[in-house]
Amino acid sequence: MSGVEIIALIAAVVTIAIIIELVRRRYIHERFAVIWLLVTIPIAFFGIFPNLFNRLAHAMGVKEPPALLSVLGVLFLLLICVRLSSEVGRLQERTEILAEEVALLRKELEDQTGPTAIEPEGPQA
Amino acid sequence: MARVLICIPAYNEEASVAAVISEVAAASTDWEVLVVDDGSADQTVAVARAAGAGVVSAPFNLGVGGAMRVGFRYAAEHGHDVLVQIDADGQHDPAEVPAMLAALNHGPTPATVIGARFAGEGDYKAPLARRMAMRLLARSLSKMAKTKLTDVTSGFRAHNRAAIEIFAHSYPTDYLADTVESISLLTRAGGSVSQVPAHMRPRMQGQPSQSSWKASVYLARILIVLGLTLIRRPGPSDVRGDE
Numbered sequence: 001m002s003g004v005e006i007i008a009l010i011a012a013v014v015t016i017a018i019i020i021e022l023v024r025r026r027y028i029h030e031r032f033a034v035i036w037l038l039v040t041i042p043i044a045f046f047g048i049f050p051n052l053f054n055r056l057a058h059a060m061g062v063k064e065p066p067a068l069l070s071v072l073g074v075l076f077l078l079l080i081c082v083r084l085s086s087e088v089g090r091l092q093e094r095t096e097i098l099a100e101e102v103a104l105l106r107k108e109l110e111d112q113t114g115p116t117a118i119e120p121e122g123p124q125a
Numbered sequence: 126m127a128r129v130l131i132c133i134p135a136y137n138e139e140a141s142v143a144a145v146i147s148e149v150a151a152a153s154t155d156w157e158v159l160v161v162d163d164g165s166a167d168q169t170v171a172v173a174r175a176a177g178a179g180v181v182s183a184p185f186n187l188g189v190g191g192a193m194r195v196g197f198r199y200a201a202e203h204g205h206d207v208l209v210q211i212d213a214d215g216q217h218d219p220a221e222v223p224a225m226l227a228a229l230n231h232g233p234t235p236a237t238v239i240g241a242r243f244a245g246e247g248d249y250k251a252p253l254a255r256r257m258a259m260r261l262l263a264r265s266l267s268k269m270a271k272t273k274l275t276d277v278t279s280g281f282r283a284h285n286r287a288a289i290e291i292f293a294h295s296y297p298t299d300y301l302a303d304t305v306e307s308i309s310l311l312t313r314a315g316g317s318v319s320q321v322p323a324h325m326r327p328r329m330q331g332q333p334s335q336s337s338w339k340a341s342v343y344l345a346r347i348l349i350v351l352g353l354t355l356i357r358r359p360g361p362s363d364v365r366g367d368e
Contacts, residue, residue, distance in 0.1 A: 096187055096298055100195045103161070103183045104202070 005050050012047025016040040035080070127206040127231060129156040131222070132196035134189050134280075135213035136163040139172045142213045146176040149211070152219040159199060160213070163192040169213075189280070190303030194296040197284075201293035206231065209283045217281040221323045225283040228321045235288035235316030237308070239274065240281035240323030252340035258347040265351060266308050270318040278304045281323055288316060301343075302350045309354050 019040055023033040046053040057065035131149050135142050142160060149158050160173040164186035173180050181195055193210060200208045207226060211217045221240060230236040259278070267274045284292065291314055297306035308318050 093298075096191050096194075099184050099187055100191060100198060103181045103195050104199060107179065107181045107199075 008050055009047045012043045015043055035083075039076070126155070127226070128204065129207045129209060129226070130196070130200045130203070130205040131156050131158045131219070132193065132200070132208050132210050133158070133160045133178070133213045134163055134192035134196065134210070135160050135165065135169050135173065136186060136192070137165045137167045137169060138213035139165070139168040141215045142169055143172050143176040145211065145213055145215055145219070146173060146178045149219040150177065152222060156209075157205070159196060161192040161195045163187055163189070188298055188300055188303070190296060190298035193303060194292065194298060197289050197292040197296055200289045205289065206286050207283055208289050210280060212280045216325050216327070218324060218326060222283070224321050225323075228319060229283050229285055230317060231285055233287055235291055235311050235314055236285045237288055237311055237316070237318045238283045239276065239279050239318065239320040241274070241276035241279055241320040242323065242325045252337040254337060254344040255340035258340075258344040262305060262347055262351065266305065269309050270312050272317075272319055274308070274318065274320055276320065277308060279323075280304065291316070299350070301346055302354070305347070305350050306354045
């Protein structure tokens with residue numbers, strides 16, 4: 001085993017360990033946990049058998065295996081970004097609706113108990 | 126007698142909101158006045174309350190669209206037949222509301238009447254890019270609504286009950302999109318949008334943006350909003366629909 005291969009293996013092990021630990025502690029939510037856990041499979045596989053990745057690249061007609069790795073990596077990150085964007089949009093939408101509901105509920109409460117019942121906090125944004 | 130809610134979205138408008146409220150009261154005492162404070166940092170809430178308006182206060186700034194959605198939800202829950210939206214900066218004259226109410230269809234199909242700046246252009250000097258944006262907008266939305274609309278970004282509007290119910294759920298909240306997208310939303314829902322002439326007064330405070338750079342950015346954003354409006358499904362993605 002060459003030095004590079006050992007480094008690749010260690011990197012793969014560390015990545016997988018971090019992902020699994022984050023999932024286990026529920027820092028990553030289910031929806032994303034699945035994606036990340038699936039990613040660990042190729043990382044583990046090619047970390048252990050780097051030659052297989054080279055062969056895969058050649059079989060696909062890619063002359064430089066690292067180039068294939070980069071392309072796949074970028075594509076994957078792109079997908080993740082799109083996913084995160086849509087997630088952020090959904091969260092924003094829900095936050096707005098909650099704020100609207102809070103505003104209406106506060107008015108209802110004030111109508112019942114007088115305007116001093118709740119002191120509006122003012123903008124925190 | 127239609128129950129009318131006058132909805133005034135206000136963000137840091139302590140200087141002008143009281144005058145607007147008393148003008149509304151002077152125009153008619155039959156209307157309920159609701160100020161939607163959009164997370165103001167100044168005394169807007171206290172001033173509006175002292176002036177006799179009902180106040181709904183958002184916990185943080187939602188943008189005009191979000192503030193309006195609060196108003197629509199309020200009207201939907203409290204059984205109002207008409208919601209009239211008036212700017213808090215004093216550029217709209219509440220005395221013109223009865224003309225809008227007269228033009229509004231009170232039937233079961235959703236309808237909006239826009240108080241449109243007199244004759245559309247002329248009395249108002251704006252950079253070329255901004256004028257182009259306005260013209261483009263007016264033209265494409267007129268086509269959509271199948272009637273001539275000259276002032277589609279006007280925030281002076283009256284909505285009937287059916288429109289209130291639609292907007293309570295899906296009034297667009299994206300920046301700039303609220304005025305434009307709401308028109309296409311309504312026409313897609315089988316509603317009608319029309320306009321009556323209204324005089325716009327100089328704002329009591331605040332300045333409309335006049336620099337050409339800002340105007341160009343505005344044009345670009347309007348184009349994006351228009352493009353998105355054409356391709357997007359109406360309403361919030363998934364959150365609503367089954368409350």
